[in-house]
Amino acid sequence: MKIGLLGFGTVGRGVVERIQMTNQQLTNTLSQQINIEAVLIKNHQKHQAEKQTLFVTNDWQVFSQKCDYDVVFEAIGGLEPAYEYTRFFLEKGIPVVSANKKLVAEKGSELEEIAESRNIFYSYEAAVAGGIPIINLLEGSLSTTPISKITGILNGTTNYILTEVKEKGVTVEEALSQAQLLGYAESDPKDDIEGYDAWYKIRILAKLCFGSWLNPNKVERKGLNDVQQWHIELGQKLGLTLKLVAEAAYLGDGEAKAEVAPAFISNDHPFTYVNGVTNAILIEGPTIGQLCLQGPGAGKEATANSMVEDLLFQSNYEGKRSKSSGVQSEVANSFNHYFIFVANEDLQEGILEVEKDDNQICAQYSHPEGEVYVVKGQDITSPFPVIKIIGDWDPAQVKVETESAILFSL
Ligand SMILES: NC(=O)C1=CN([C@@H]2O[C@H](COP(=O)(O)OP(=O)(O)OC[C@H]3O[C@@H](n4cnc5c(N)ncnc54)[C@H](OP(=O)(O)O)[C@@H]3O)[C@@H](O)[C@H]2O)C=CC1
Numbered sequence: 001m002k003i004g005l006l007g008f009g010t011v012g013r014g015v016v017e018r019i020q021m022t023n024q025q026l027t028n029t030l031s032q033q034i035n036i037e038a039v040l041i042k043n044h045q046k047h048q049a050e051k052q053t054l055f056v057t058n059d060w061q062v063f064s065q066k067c068d069y070d071v072v073f074e075a076i077g078g079l080e081p082a083y084e085y086t087r088f089f090l091e092k093g094i095p096v097v098s099a100n101k102k103l104v105a106e107k108g109s110e111l112e113e114i115a116e117s118r119n120i121f122y123s124y125e126a127a128v129a130g131g132i133p134i135i136n137l138l139e140g141s142l143s144t145t146p147i148s149k150i151t152g153i154l155n156g157t158t159n160y161i162l163t164e165v166k167e168k169g170v171t172v173e174e175a176l177s178q179a180q181l182l183g184y185a186e187s188d189p190k191d192d193i194e195g196y197d198a199w200y201k202i203r204i205l206a207k208l209c210f211g212s213w214l215n216p217n218k219v220e221r222k223g224l225n226d227v228q229q230w231h232i233e234l235g236q237k238l239g240l241t242l243k244l245v246a247e248a249a250y251l252g253d254g255e256a257k258a259e260v261a262p263a264f265i266s267n268d269h270p271f272t273y274v275n276g277v278t279n280a281i282l283i284e285g286p287t288i289g290q291l292c293l294q295g296p297g298a299g300k301e302a303t304a305n306s307m308v309e310d311l312l313f314q315s316n317y318e319g320k321r322s323k324s325s326g327v328q329s330e331v332a333n334s335f336n337h338y339f340i341f342v343a344n345e346d347l348q349e350g351i352l353e354v355e356k357d358d359n360q361i362c363a364q365y366s367h368p369e370g371e372v373y374v375v376k377g378q379d380i381t382s383p384f385p386v387i388k389i390i391g392d393w394d395p396a397q398v399k400v401e402t403e404s405a406i407l408f409s410l
């Protein structure tokens with residue numbers, strides 16, 4: 001089997017190592033030897049010093065003209081030129097295995113159509129939650145399972161940062177540099193911090209769970225930008241852990257909604273102890289109850305593992321597998337507690353804003369830097385930072401330490 005590899009960074013290198021490491025097993029399973037025919041990179045200088053046994057080029061013409069690949073792996077990232085290159089191979093009838101969530105979320109519909117018309121696959125197991133085999137699970141073992149909601153910690157970098165800051169007291173910048181060194185972050189880490197990466201991923205999951213692509217303009221995206229240290233501290237004092245959470249739910253009548261936002265997790269929820277680069281996904285539906293998966297969400301080995309297994313999974317079906325069209329189940333109405341944070345300097349305006357929307361304030365806590373108002377409802381919004389609480393958390397049950405930093409006042 002002749003492989004063309006687009007990209008030789010964290011993931012591309014992982015693919016080569018994984019193929020080398022399990023070469024014998026792969027040969028046995030596929031009944032043929034896997035050979036990496038050519039690797040496309042961008043910056044030749046960067047790779048010049050390396051002793052290479054592979055054919056590595058930065059010339060697209062050279063790479064594309066080889067064209068007798070049986071499969072192409074795409075680990076470049078971003079929209080262009082990944083889109084052009086993927087299209088090129090699919091149109092030639094060459095299947096593509098991708099790790100590129102941005103490309104799948106933005107152009108997946110069109111690329112899948114091309115693949116289907118050529119009776120080949122365009123697959124992207126590694127694009128969502130790194131090493132967790134969620135895509136082929138949804139399309140395979142759960143393909144007729146009614147799903148009402150899917151919730152996930154889908155970005156390894158932000159989860160790693162939040163964990164490092166909490167457990168080691170490092171700064172966000174220090175933790176981000178470490179995440180970059182470990183190969184977890186996107187080439188532009190704003191994609192992680194501002195929630196874009198998780199936004200692409202939840203849009204892909206929503207399509208697989210509910211059968212159609214959501215209008216991206218209607219998928220809310222909030223990253224960690226508005227979260228301040230005192231918000232996290234207050235949450236911690238109240239037994240809550242901050243995570244960047246993506247959710248998609250089926251509302252009935254063909255309507256689904258999705259969002260990415262920071263959320264406080266109560267300590268009875270399966271996500272509470274999901275730390276570091278680990279991702280977790282909770283799938284809910286009437287026949288399965290709650291199904292929770294967790295595993296490495298980023299990094300060379302885990303992501304490459306998903307790409308190689310994706311190839312094997314797809315090869316078993318020789319492009320003839322019928323894909324799940326999403327079996328929706330209407331989500332039950334749920335009301336959550338929300339924290340609305342108002343810094344000291346905004347207090348006068350803040351309380352008026354909080355009360356304006358007929359919000360019932362069920363509790364209020366103080367911190368030297370501001371107040372938090374706890375309200376209960378659905379989709380609460382405010383001009384002030386709002387953080388939803390996920391899990392079973394009730395202010396009436398909370399025992400707050402009565403130290404000066406925080407006082408229970410309602
Ligand atoms: N890192 C991770 O843990 C995970 C990453 N992914 C996804 O995998 C993809 C790759 O990520 P990652 O390996 O981390 O990224 P890297 O930045 O480490 O590697 C990107 C590779 O693509 C090459 N490249 C970039 N632009 C071009 C271009 N225009 N033409 C040819 N080659 C190009 C780069 O070349 P050069 O070496 O010359 O710079 C580099 O080899 C992304 O879509 C990412 O979202 C998915 C899951 C996990």
Ligand SMILES: N[C@@H](CC=O)C(=O)O
Nearest residue numbers: 155156157185186298
């Ligand atoms: N930058 C991404 C990489 C995997 O998709 C992340 O941190 O999750």
